[in-house]
Amino acid sequence: MLYELHRFADQIQPLNLFNYTTFRAGGAILTALFLALICGPSFIRWMRAKQGKGQPIRADGPESHVVEKAGTPTMGGFLILFGMLVSTLLWADLSNPYVWVILLVTTSFGAVGFIDDFTKVTKQSHDGLSGRVRLAIEFAVAAVAALLLSLIAASADNAPEHYSTSLTVPFFKDFLINLTLIGFVAFGAFVIVGAGNAVNFTDGLDGLAIGPVMIAAATFAVIAYIMGTPRFADYLFLPSTPGTTEISVLLASLLGAGLGFLWYNAPPAMVFMGDTGSLSLGGALGATAVAVKQELVLAIVGGLFVLELASVVVQVVSFRLFGRRVFRMAPIHHHFEKMGWKEPTIVIRFWIIAIVLAIIGLATLKLR
Helix, strand or coil: CCCHHHHCCCCCHHHHHHCCCHHHHHHHHHHHHHHHHHHHHHHHHHHHHHHCCCCCCCCCCCCHHHCCCCCCCCCHHHHHHHHHHHHHHCCCCCCCCCHHHHHHHHHHHHHHHHHHHHHHHHHHCCCCCHHHHHHHHHHHHHHHHHHHHHHHHHHHCCCCCCHHEEEECHHHCEEEEEEEHHHHHHHHHHHHHHHHHHHHHCCCCCCCCCCCCCCHHHHHHHHHHHHCHHHHHCCCCCCCCCCCCHHHHHHHHHHHHHHHHHHHHHHCCCCCCCHHHHHHHHHHHHHHHHHHHHHHHHHHHHHHHHHHHHHHHHHHHHHHHCCCCCCCCCHHHHHHCCCCCHHHHHHHHCCCCCCCCHHHHHHHCCCC
């Protein structure tokens, strides 16, 4: 919306600032941060009044959770989504199709997460939305998004042959694997759904999920800006993806809203993000990776999320096949809790890992 002000730069020269993605990204961060901080207290009071007992705590989880986290309201993802959506609509170029596709995934996954959270809170049970139904909805949304992203890429001027349905491989120059349209849609849907659920599994300790999400968002904001700027993409031997620079503004909004949410989610948390937040934020990261053709880089930058998801898969498979548990408790952050690590220690160390992985992910753009 504010982007349109640059059209009046001939009359008022300072308005030309709105033509710069970096300026609008900065404005998006501050706007989303301000909205989350200002609305946080009222939102938390309202959610506490509505939810009563708050999010149900796992009886088989760490003993400290039953005492320290009981009664804490969930669905704090609404606070993030509100700041992110309002800020994006204010600062982004709304004629950019990438913005709308990523918002489609974010809001749709957020709606699925809300239904899951609402069911759990209402029933005071961990049995939320059916897993099969949830995954079916997620895959349907993700497939539509992947198809739209492929069509957008195909419509770009001077796009390499088969680029819209191709997979780029880190560390290799001009190396593309053509998946065909069906293969690309299937793979893209898998990445988006996988990212959403990986972040969902990571959300188990105060501040644990939102920190790595913000780190990944900041990293992909840089990647989207580079990929959408031909001179930077050419310098790094990357195929340019025109239009993706605008994704940086959306991710800047996510970053600002995440910072505002963290103010209230820092230990001891006043509110949990719930599936409403974790699914939507993970979906946004997955859709971004598909849009900028860096799906494999997401596996590096979001390696912490991959580890959390993998720990659950390994635990379930091992128990069903051999009747034995590999970890004391899954996801893996609970394993470290069972080992005696304090919650802040786990959170900060996982943040450090996320930062290191983000640096490695960025390095893949140059090391080719």
